[in-house]
Amino acid sequence: MADIDFDQEEQQSYKIVTADDPEMLEPVAAFTSADGRDLYEHFRFVADKGQALLRIDKFLVARMEKTSRNRIQQAADAGCIIVNGKPVKSSYKVKPLDVVSIVMDRPRYEFEILAEDIPLDIVYEDEDLLVVNKPAGMVVHPGHGNYTGTLVNALAWHFKDNPDYDVNDPRMGLVHRIDKDTSGLLVIAKTPDAKTHLGKQFYDKTTSRKYVAMVWGEPTAEANTIVGNIARDPRDKLKMAVFPPESGVGKHAVTHYQILERFGYVTLVQCVLETGRTHQIRVHMRHIGNPLFNDSRYGGDKILKGTTFAKYKQFVENCFAVCPRQALHAKTLGFTHPRTGKRMEFNSEIPADFAALIERWRIYSSGSRD
Numbered sequence: 001m002a003d004i005d006f007d008q009e010e011q012q013s014y015k016i017v018t019a020d021d022p023e024m025l026e027p028v029a030a031f032t033s034a035d036g037r038d039l040y041e042h043f044r045f046v047a048d049k050g051q052a053l054l055r056i057d058k059f060l061v062a063r064m065e066k067t068s069r070n071r072i073q074q075a076a077d078a079g080c081i082i083v084n085g086k087p088v089k090s091s092y093k094v095k096p097l098d099v100v101s102i103v104m105d106r107p108r109y110e111f112e113i114l115a116e117d118i119p120l121d122i123v124y125e126d127e128d129l130l131v132v133n134k135p136a137g138m139v140v141h142p143g144h145g146n147y148t149g150t151l152v153n154a155l156a157w158h159f160k161d162n163p164d165y166d167v168n169d170p171r172m173g174l175v176h177r178i179d180k181d182t183s184g185l186l187v188i189a190k191t192p193d194a195k196t197h198l199g200k201q202f203y204d205k206t207t208s209r210k211y212v213a214m215v216w217g218e219p220t221a222e223a224n225t226i227v228g229n230i231a232r233d234p235r236d237k238l239k240m241a242v243f244p245p246e247s248g249v250g251k252h253a254v255t256h257y258q259i260l261e262r263f264g265y266v267t268l269v270q271c272v273l274e275t276g277r278t279h280q281i282r283v284h285m286r287h288i289g290n291p292l293f294n295d296s297r298y299g300g301d302k303i304l305k306g307t308t309f310a311k312y313k314q315f316v317e318n319c320f321a322v323c324p325r326q327a328l329h330a331k332t333l334g335f336t337h338p339r340t341g342k343r344m345e346f347n348s349e350i351p352a353d354f355a356a357l358i359e360r361w362r363i364y365s366s367g368s369r370d
Contacts, residue, residue, distance in 0.1 A: 031082060031103055032251075039082075039103040047098040056081060056100065057090040080104060104170045105199075113142065113167045118154035123346050128194040128339050129187055130158075133348045136183040136325050140174060155188060164191070171195055176202055176276055183351050184211070184330025189338075197338030202276060208334030209273040211281055212260070212350060214327035214357065215290040216304040218267050223258040226284040230277040239297060240279045242287040253277045255284040261358075263365040265305040266293055268358060281328060293319075293357070295326035315364060323357040 031039040045063055057072040060081075064072075075081055076090040082101040083092060094100065121133040134140070134151060141152040152167060152174070159165035165172065171192035178184060189195035201207050231250025233241035243249040254274035261268040267290070271281045282298050285291060291300035303316050334345035350358070 181325035210332035
């Protein structure tokens with residue numbers, strides 16, 4: 001994405017879903033790029049009724065302080081200038097009442113990113129990229145009411161002595177995201193070229209992403225593929241929902257799953273992402289009747305399978321306490337190195353809370369079920 005100065009007051013034109021839920025604090029994407037990326041509006045200008053035909057680079061330079069015409073042209077070349085919902089080149093001539101938006105592939109940060117000395121579990125690092133193992137409970141990047149303690153704040157500290165890394169520059173940094181209460185592997189680009197190459201791999205589906213999840217119930221097939229578009233649930237904007245592929249609603253999403261271990265009332269599964277949509281595994285597994293264990297957003301924090309005996313209820317409650325979040329871990333991440341072309345694959349251990357949960361169910365299922 002183009003590097004544009006945003007050192008001026010910006011209009012917040014994107015929608016904030018809620019003010020008290022860190023996981024859903026991020027703005028909803030305003031546009032989708034031609035290569036499938038979510039794009040977020042940072043600036044919006046509406047040409048007045050008497051607007052004379054004028055090249056858009058001249059139009060924007062006159063309205064944006066500390067931004068050069070060259071940067072505007074770079075932004076247009078990168079697909080960051082949208083007019084009436086469609087990307088345009090810098091030669092486009094603005095007409096009366098045109099709606100001009102400048103978009104980026106990340107939400108706008110309201111405040112300067114604070115560098116915080118937050119420990120990072122670094123799995124791998126070189127001059128181009130960084131692979132980290134994110135703990136459950138850490139938000140990936142700042143949002144409304146949630147400006148500290150995020151992975152981006154930790155990265156700002158980690159790179160504070162690196163003059164080539166600007167945490168506010170969207171041309172580098174996070175290439176993909178996982179939910180606050182999901183643990184596991186993420187790759188961070190340290191250069192614009194690395195961001196471009198890695199982003200293309202995610203778009204082209206040449207990366208490898210494997211998750212381990214515990215779900216309620218027992219999927220009937222040992223392995224299967226879930227195909228269903230994902231979009232905001234019209235009845236609850238804090239949730240995502242699945243829509244038929246032919247409906248035209250939402251974004252195409254594909255999840256492949258395979259059963260790893262059956263515990264009777266719950267099942268351990270491996271999920272392989274072909275696409276990467278918001279809450280994809282969580283909403284796809286719920287869609288087939290197997291919500292993730294202790295996933296409060298999608299109903300997995302209740303006893304959905306099992307007996308009515310008090311001893312069993314107490315066992316499940318203890319399991320909820322042992323792993324107080326959705327049982328989902330991004331275990332494997334594979335991609336081609338953007339500079340060397342070498343295929344790289346990283347694995348992370350299942351974290352202690354999830355591992356303890358698995359062991360409890362393993363012991364329970366091997367004995368008597370009260």
